[in-house]
Amino acid sequence: MVLLRNGTVVNPKTGLNGKMDVLIEGDKIVEVSNSIEIREGFQVIDVKGNYVFPGFIDLHVHLREPGFESKETIFTGSRACAKGGYTSVVCMPNTSPALHSKEVLEHLKKIIESDSVISIYPAGAITMNIAGNELSNHDELFETGAVALSDDGHTTMNSDFMRKAFLSSRKWNRPVMTHSEDHEVTKAFREKIYPTNAESDIVERDISLCKETNGILHVSHVSTDRAIDAIKNAKNEGLEVTGEAAPHHFALSNQTVDMTSTLCKVNPPIRSENDRLKVVDAIKNRIIEVIATDHAPHELSSKEKSYGDASFGISGIESAFSVSYKALVESGAIDLMHLIEMLTEKPARIARLENVGSIEPQYVADIVIADLDQEVLINSDTFVSKGKNTPFNGYPGKGDILMTIHHGKVVYSKKSGRNYVIR
Numbered sequence: 001m002v003l004l005r006n007g008t009v010v011n012p013k014t015g016l017n018g019k020m021d022v023l024i025e026g027d028k029i030v031e032v033s034n035s036i037e038i039r040e041g042f043q044v045i046d047v048k049g050n051y052v053f054p055g056f057i058d059l060h061v062h063l064r065e066p067g068f069e070s071k072e073t074i075f076t077g078s079r080a081c082a083k084g085g086y087t088s089v090v091c092m093p094n095t096s097p098a099l100h101s102k103e104v105l106e107h108l109k110k111i112i113e114s115d116s117v118i119s120i121y122p123a124g125a126i127t128m129n130i131a132g133n134e135l136s137n138h139d140e141l142f143e144t145g146a147v148a149l150s151d152d153g154h155t156t157m158n159s160d161f162m163r164k165a166f167l168s169s170r171k172w173n174r175p176v177m178t179h180s181e182d183h184e185v186t187k188a189f190r191e192k193i194y195p196t197n198a199e200s201d202i203v204e205r206d207i208s209l210c211k212e213t214n215g216i217l218h219v220s221h222v223s224t225d226r227a228i229d230a231i232k233n234a235k236n237e238g239l240e241v242t243g244e245a246a247p248h249h250f251a252l253s254n255q256t257v258d259m260t261s262t263l264c265k266v267n268p269p270i271r272s273e274n275d276r277l278k279v280v281d282a283i284k285n286r287i288i289e290v291i292a293t294d295h296a297p298h299e300l301s302s303k304e305k306s307y308g309d310a311s312f313g314i315s316g317i318e319s320a321f322s323v324s325y326k327a328l329v330e331s332g333a334i335d336l337m338h339l340i341e342m343l344t345e346k347p348a349r350i351a352r353l354e355n356v357g358s359i360e361p362q363y364v365a366d367i368v369i370a371d372l373d374q375e376v377l378i379n380s381d382t383f384v385s386k387g388k389n390t391p392f393n394g395y396p397g398k399g400d401i402l403m404t405i406h407h408g409k410v411v412y413s414k415k416s417g418r419n420y421v422i423r
């Protein structure tokens with residue numbers, strides 16, 4: 001039995017916010033109450049002065065395996081997630097081979113079982129090779145454990161295939177997760193920043209297909225004014241449409257970073273201050289309900305190229321919490337409970353993950369302990385991810401992850417447990 005003592009528990013699902021002890025037995029939480037008596041055989045971790053949250057859940061990460069092991073592996077990526085406070089993530093299918101068949105998903109599952117320190121749930125590809133030419137077998141993907149369908153950066157341009165994906169989403173009660181980018185528009189912008197309409201047009205198309213098919217849509221990394229309006233209207237109409245935002249879209253804008261640097265090259269792009277403020281506003285108003293990192297690790301050599309040739313993406317899982325706490329809570333946009341809801345309860349609900357995302361009896365013991373007084377200057381040299389590609393170097397974050405517990409086991413501890421008195 002492990003007893004987390006004297007911490008401040010913030011748990012959006014039950015509305016709990018206060019000093020509480022948490023008792024863990026094996027991989028489950030068994031008790032949450034004001035004061036739990038220490039009994040023989042308890043391992044006590046005194047977390048006085050620190051916060052206790054449900055383990056974070058990220059609906060959009062790229063862990064690169066199989067196929068791109070020089071960028072990240074399940075081994076390195078899962079440890080990077082643990083260091084960021086994440087205990088469950090949904091990994092995107094743009095691997096090689098793509099996550100488009102039972103065979104590939106089963107192969108990935110084996111790697112996860114042997115190498116991962118956290119829970120990793122795959123998103124299956126909508127089309128074979130995420131190439132947009134042939135549908136994958138959605139039933140087979142869901143039967144093999146996919147929690148969503150997505151072609152991610154390779155937007156499914158064929159509307160009929162998208163219709164089929166939405167019909168599968170309703171049949172399996174699982175979301176289609178879309179990276180919205182009209183390739184007909186962006187192909188003319190190879191050397192330049194992609195325009196907002198490339199995103200907004202596809203979000204509008206997908207919402208209308210979702211409506212027509214009664215599907216389930218989760219819009220990934222939303223970054224434009226018009227996409228947000230479309231999601232807001234869809235929600236008002238009662239459609240099952242949700243949206244997520246990435247830290248680089250609500251914390252950075254083209255006013256604050258050097259947009260010619262390839263470290264800022266990401267899809268969708270970092271946009272104007274007006275778009276950034278609109279994303280923050282949509283978070284405040286719960287039009288955007290989830291924070292997802294779009295963790296996209298790359299070797300630095302693929303960034304040390306001309307702008308047009310460099311890879312898109314930001315390695316974001318290890319900076320996400322400090323950046324989000326600083327940019328959203330310290331700035332006064334939202335309160336701590338709301339931030340934790342966006343990192344735990346809401347993503348659990350959207351991905352239909354059961355018994356995670358809350359600190360309550362019978363839930364899985366996925367827990368993160370944080371020091372919210374700690375300033376954290378983001379420094380990619382400290383990343384355990386293979387991807388050091390971030391525009392956040394030097395960003396003055398706030399809030400440090402001290403310990404991450406997955407299924408009752410400590411999978412990350414800032415100083416190998418020495419932060420705490422363990423008796």
Ligand SMILES: NC(=O)N[C@@H](CC(=O)O)C(=O)O
Nearest residue numbers: 062152153266267296312313
């Ligand atoms: N988001 C990114 O900028 N990059 C993603 C791919 C993608 O979604 O386009 C990646 O896999 O690196």
Ligand SMILES: [Zn+2]
Nearest residue numbers: 152153179220
């Ligand atoms: Zn994407």
